[in-house]
Amino acid sequence: MADDAKSKLKMRTVDHIGIVVKDARKVAAAWESMMGIGPWTFTETGGATPGGEEVKVLLGFAYSENGVELELIEIAQGRILHSDFLDLTGGGLHHLAYIVDDVDGEAAKLVAEGAEIVLSQPGAFAYLRFEDDGGVIFELMKGRATP
Numbered sequence: 001m002a003d004d005a006k007s008k009l010k011m012r013t014v015d016h017i018g019i020v021v022k023d024a025r026k027v028a029a030a031w032e033s034m035m036g037i038g039p040w041t042f043t044e045t046g047g048a049t050p051g052g053e054e055v056k057v058l059l060g061f062a063y064s065e066n067g068v069e070l071e072l073i074e075i076a077q078g079r080i081l082h083s084d085f086l087d088l089t090g091g092g093l094h095h096l097a098y099i100v101d102d103v104d105g106e107a108a109k110l111v112a113e114g115a116e117i118v119l120s121q122p123g124a125f126a127y128l129r130f131e132d133d134g135g136v137i138f139e140l141m142k143g144r145a146t147p
Contacts, residue, residue: 008109008113009098009100009106009109009110009140010100010101010102010106011098011099011106011140012098012099012100012101012143013098013099014068014096014097014098014099015069015097015098015099015141016070016071016097017068017069017070017071017093017095017096018073018096018137018139019070019071019072019073019091019092019093019094020073020074020082020089020091020092020094021072021073021074021091022074022086022090022091023074024042024058024059024060024072024073024074025042025058027060027072028040028042028060028062028072031062032062037062037064037070038062040060040062040072041060041061042058042059042060042061043058043059043061044056044057044058044059045057045059046076049078049079049080053078053079054077054078055075055077055078055079055080056076056077056078057074057075057076057080058076059071059072059073060072060074081118081119081127089135094136094137095127095136095137095138095139096136096137096139097125097139097140097141098140098141099142100140100141100142100143101142103122103123103124103125103126103140103141103142104122104123104126106140107120107126107128107140110128110130110138111128113130114130114131115128115129115130116128116129116130118137123142124141124142125139125140125142126139126140128140
């Protein structure tokens with residue numbers, strides 16, 4: 001079974017760990033103070049849902065010593081995919097993002113195995129859930145050019 005599992009996806013590396021929080025700046029300050037994680041950078045992004053609701057998200061970014069990005073996600077306005085998670089859990093680990101060369105092809109492999117795509121931008125990224133996933137969404141992201 002282990003050999004079979006290794007051959008299912010062609011994941012290069014973990015790109016980032018997405019954590020949904022109620023207050024990104026407060027969490028970042030605590031992590032920096034207690035664990036030395038930082039410095040943090042913040043950016044606000046937003047748009048509209050398909051139903052026209054305006055949404056805003058505050059994102060905080062820091063990097064671990066091995067280059068994995070930590071992403072804090074604060075929903076500042078409206079409701080997005082992450083809102084139900086926050087309501088249910090109060091926050092925490094939301095998704096693990098892996099770099100792949102072929103987002104659509106790798107996502108299709110998982111869908112054939114019973115996974116569900118919950119959010120995607122074809123060719124760029126796909127968020128997937130599946131039975132017994134431990135409550136964690138797996139994000140497949142387009143590979144970045146390597147130097």
